[in-house]
Amino acid sequence: MSHNPWIWFAAFLTLCTFSFLWRDNPFYKFAEHLFVGVSVGYTITILYHNSFMPRVWEPIVINHQYFVLLPTLLGLLAFAIFFKNISWLIRYPIAFVMGSSCGISVPRSFEGYIFRHMQGTITAISPGQSPFLLISNIVMVIGVIATLLYFYFSIEHKGIMGKAANVGIWYIMLAFGASFGYTVMARVSLLIGRLQFLLHDWLGIIG
């Protein structure tokens, strides 16, 4: 069993959080509030030391790089939301962030999200593939076309179009199933991690 008081405290907080499985209670509330408070405090500290001091204070006050005042003022305008008569000023930093983000993301997103995936689908079936890979790729291409047809709403889903859309629904359902299976795996992994901490780090009953 651990002799480290911090391990004991972490184990206590873990048990407090698990107690919610029984029902809501003051121990759970304590752990929840402590988590929120510590997270905010930690983030503010990191931001102060890694962002405000080296990016604002030192350049302006110590190095006299006064051009840094411009982005600093733009950032400060975000706080205008707290003052009713000048709250409209927040539009400027938001416009800057939105404009620059869109400019950076749009062309690259077309390349990464659309063109490369289209290319991957078009070139999936090619000569010289092993039978298993060929069948897998045919199934994939059918899935892409059927799913796209399901989301094509300018033609009524009847006849051949309806059948293709139905195939699309099957593919979507299979994707949901795969996601659900992976989600179960993820949540169980988190429980395993926490119980490993309790059984190994705290109680010392597993190796």
Next chain:
Amino acid sequence: MNIDRRWIYLLVGICVIIPLIRPIGLPTFTTKYTKALFDYIDNVPPDGPAVLISFDFDPSTAPELQPMAQAVLRHCFAKGVNVMCLGLYPTYIGMIDMALSKVKGDYGAVSGKDFVFLPYVPGVTAVMLSMGEDIKNTFGRDYYGVPLDSLPMMRHIRNYDDVALVVSISASSLPLSWAVLVGTSYHVRVGVGTTAVSAAEYYSWLQTGQFVGMLGGLKGAAEYENLIDVRGYTKKGTRKVASMGMDAQSFVHLLMIALIIIGNIAYFNLRKRAK
């Protein structure tokens, strides 16, 4: 159909605790995407271009992702590959500190020589793009406050041209940002280690070649632990945390399958009776 859900919690708890205390060692098979990432890192020359590990997760997903990060670090340190560690959000920085403190001692890895711990700098997209121009200018100093210019490892590293691979170990969509913003613009290869929740989403990115390989969830971490262990990159006595959890994982999956089957049988029986 109205079973108190706490019975299910109890069953899940039992299915996790018993295999942890009495493991039976169910086999874990290596998937091709784990092997692909392993092979890529294994072929990076020692003291050449660096592997940039982006710790894109916080404590809430650490049980799945921290074993991955540690396994990749072990692999790099054992091979003498230079490593840069990066956290793009404030709470991610602590995960780097924890992983390095557990691994570096086993390999005698030295800060500035074998690895560089980059500090938190705000502006995720801006940081990713700025690193493409000049990594030293983007960060200035390392996490410990030492100027990057003075570190031996950084003498031959300027930007992504000197990075062999970006490994994004992530619980969010940041691997996609790495692939889209950095992979597309700077032609850097990107590998991903992700929570199981996100793994299904990334298979199409593997098929298009935008990801070199992928570690999916605790199983991916266990596979990587086994791969580095087989090659002798793990020091004796190292706890294979992810591998130790795989028995429990399998038992809970069997329980879930049983519960889904029982639930469906009960549902159809009730519907039949109602008719």
